[in-house]
Amino acid sequence: MRSGLSLIADAGADWVHLDVMDGRFVPSITFGHKMAADLRPHTKLPLDVHLMTVEPERLVGPFIEAGADWITFHIEACVHAHRLVQSLRAAGVRPGISIVPSTPVSAVEELLPDLDLVLVMTVNPGFGGQSLIPSCLEKVRRLVEFRERHRLGYLISVDGGVNRETMGAVASAGPDVLVMGSAFFSSKRPAAEVEAARAAFGEASSRKGA
């Protein structure tokens, strides 16, 4: 895992995204807060924790202690999301909320002024290496529009199926963060994937500016 971390840093990525799966919210199980705590001393990059778990309110404490910089949980897994967002912020952690492909943006609309990040899942969460669902990019566009209309500051992150083939379309929808898993780790030269993502963003913003 340490070599995974240096791979990420050496490739020039900005964040380390940790997919926490509990075998209940999603079928797979990955790791818990101990892994985040073990990684923390070995990287200066922000730890971006994505909780794909039921009852995220029970898990955030240990992840805060582990040194997470960002914690994103799923709106589908939490009734009192507003309270959880406030407690993350009070603990000095940047709060994020994620939506699965079947959840509309309207499900988080009331919370958007309080969020630092919205993570749009572009595959059904649970496994790596799936194909991106193009209709999810419409949600990214809607979030961009809402942010502009209401002068809000949340970042929009896209997670799932981001690779060389899809990143142009993803970037042109206007997100701020692209999460890469399989495409990055299976690449012969992961730095090239990061460079390609930056180029896609550059092209998207010059198109926007034009």
Ligand code: ZN
């Ligand atoms: Zn993720």
